[in-house]
Amino acid sequence: MTSSAPSSAISPAPRAQHPELAPLTNIDVERIRNDFPVLHQTVNGHPLTYLDSGATSQNPISVMEAEQEYYEQRNAAVHRGAHTLAVEATEAFEAAREKVAAFVGAQTDEIVWTSNATEAINLVAYSFSNASLGLGGPAARRFSLGAGDEIVVTEMEHHANLIPWQQLALRTGATLRYIPVLDDGTLDLIAAADVVGPHTRLLAFTHGSNVTGTINPVAELVALARKFGALVVLDACQTVPHLPVDVTALDVDFAVFSGHKMLGPTGIGALYGKAELLAGMPPFLTGGSMITTVDMEKAEFLAPPQRFEAGTQRISQAIALAAAVDYLSETGMRRVHDWEAQLGQRLVSGLAEIPGVRLLGPGLGVERLGLAAFDVAGVHAHDVGQFLDDAGIAVRVGHHCAQPLHRRLGVTASTRASTYLYNTTDEVDLFLATLAEVAPFFGVTR
Amino acid sequence: MSDLQQLYQTIILEHSKARHGSGDLAPLADAVALGAASCLRVAESHQINTSCGDEVTLRVSLGSDDETVTELVWTGDGCSISQASASILTDTLRGLSATEARALLDNFREMLRSRGKIEPDEEILGDAAAFGGVSRYPARVKCAMLPWVAFEAALLGAELIEAESH
Numbered sequence: 123m124t125s126s127a128p129s130s131a132i133s134p135a136p137r138a139q140h141p142e143l144a145p146l147t148n149i150d151v152e153r154i155r156n157d158f159p160v161l162h163q164t165v166n167g168h169p170l171t172y173l174d175s176g177a178t179s180q181n182p183i184s185v186m187e188a189e190q191e192y193y194e195q196r197n198a199a200v201h202r203g204a205h206t207l208a209v210e211a212t213e214a215f216e217a218a219r220e221k222v223a224a225f226v227g228a229q230t231d232e233i234v235w236t237s238n239a240t241e242a243i244n245l246v247a248y249s250f251s252n253a254s255l256g257l258g259g260p261a262a263r264r265f266s267l268g269a270g271d272e273i274v275v276t277e278m279e280h281h282a283n284l285i286p287w288q289q290l291a292l293r294t295g296a297t298l299r300y301i302p303v304l305d306d307g308t309l310d311l312i313a314a315a316d317v318v319g320p321h322t323r324l325l326a327f328t329h330g331s332n333v334t335g336t337i338n339p340v341a342e343l344v345a346l347a348r349k350f351g352a353l354v355v356l357d358a359c360q361t362v363p364h365l366p367v368d369v370t371a372l373d374v375d376f377a378v379f380s381g382h383k384m385l386g387p388t389g390i391g392a393l394y395g396k397a398e399l400l401a402g403m404p405p406f407l408t409g410g411s412m413i414t415t416v417d418m419e420k421a422e423f424l425a426p427p428q429r430f431e432a433g434t435q436r437i438s439q440a441i442a443l444a445a446a447v448d449y450l451s452e453t454g455m456r457r458v459h460d461w462e463a464q465l466g467q468r469l470v471s472g473l474a475e476i477p478g479v480r481l482l483g484p485g486l487g488v489e490r491l492g493l494a495a496f497d498v499a500g501v502h503a504h505d506v507g508q509f510l511d512d513a514g515i516a517v518r519v520g521h522h523c524a525q526p527l528h529r530r531l532g533v534t535a536s537t538r539a540s541t542y543l544y545n546t547t548d549e550v551d552l553f554l555a556t557l558a559e560v561a562p563f564f565g566v567t568r
Numbered sequence: 569m570s571d572l573q574q575l576y577q578t579i580i581l582e583h584s585k586a587r588h589g590s591g592d593l594a595p596l597a598d599a600v601a602l603g604a605a606s607c608l609r610v611a612e613s614h615q616i617n618t619s620c621g622d623e624v625t626l627r628v629s630l631g632s633d634d635e636t637v638t639e640l641v642w643t644g645d646g647c648s649i650s651q652a653s654a655s656i657l658t659d660t661l662r663g664l665s666a667t668e669a670r671a672l673l674d675n676f677r678e679m680l681r682s683r684g685k686i687e688p689d690e691e692i693l694g695d696a697a698a699f700g701g702v703s704r705y706p707a708r709v710k711c712a713m714l715p716w717v718a719f720e721a722a723l724l725g726a727e728l729i730e731a732e733s734h
Contacts, residue, residue, distance in 0.1 A: 504647035
């Protein structure tokens, strides 16, 4: 048994000679695509063009093999039992934590496994909630909220980074405030300086918007929070999969991300928390595997991260996520970022040429993720998506779990094309050409 | 005709723009009082498709004595299928008795849920038969049904007004 076993099935395809130096090209991407069986199929009589990785990404063979290998060779409950399989499963599970931690610049014990980013945010919110009830003793006092305290979010948040804070405010009597969004879909940083103040205890914001593709100025917002001693929660769901992220360098207190958006399986995500903070936090979910001694009346809890991992864990998913991290690391996150930035700009410039299409978020030349959400005048997003699907093109339609942001930008729904390392420029061009046919088909003339 | 043209028949695209019966709804309490003065029971239902956000609010005026659906007005926002469906619904059901309207609704629902197996009966459904193509797109059946579900709930609401007054 070696701890690297789960990643042994990495395909050689993305290993370029000098991954740090040579930017990805369409030729590299064609090779990458060979590692993703799901991409090679026909949908409605057309080759699948998958432009919905912002919602969920596809899995390379190595990720699926890692999961299968685990079940075929070492399936056992972790952190309990002394038999060989249990030991091997525990080692592989913890090796996965080490790998994912290193991938985001964290210490191993600073990564808590969760089902997804939503659960990770709820973990933090409920830990604050429990601290507000007095649980966790003096060490947890800094997480205690009450009337007069303020939680600050932004108007561009995914519902996952909004509703848990709304609910936390309702449970504790704290007030929820938000940093507004400007017409171009970026944060109003002048207003932010007024919203964040001496009563702010927590500032939660997204690193990159799943709608506008905007990348928020983390350093500036962290500095603002630090001025008032507020803790910072970063929703990194749209950035950890797509660009190099170092949570320690970003100096955030907490960060969350989901495995299924970064070539991994569903059912696994992670919470990053600074070690000294996790150490003082009371648990959210409680039960087996997170305790030291248990009486009928009370229990003592393990140190983080186990304190926050009650019950049998998502073992195969964690191991498969580590294989996804291997795949991304071997491709090179800088190269992934640069390729997607190119696709993002191609999307934006192409959308600008289609009559009646209004891009949500920053325009051409401004840094953005490799995605674009837009409105087609006179055609509802659901109909746009249906037309594209008929051509084998998968996009997301609706409010993308960001109703307040859509309302702010004056639309109820939008269509979003989101790319990943396996999308070619030809796919972006096909999408743009097909989109140009939408308004004429629906009889919208301009 | 391609599948897409079957789904988006011309009549559907036309209704999605014409929006028959759509307009600003006066406050419900006012409409109820006004209706009561002219022997009409007025009720409405708001339906939302949580998967895509399509919305329809449909208001029914039901005769107090003769059970006739005398008026249907609605407001809404959403895809062409849901909005055209509301428009065609008002044309199709206005003037029918509550019993006739329910029978037509049942036929419409059965056809939509058949995954393309039941050919729409134009004799019964009239223009609503144009939604036959939708039944092959399970994800869109909810869109087409949205105003009809609102009608069903509003009709029941109007009938309950009678129950209360007796």
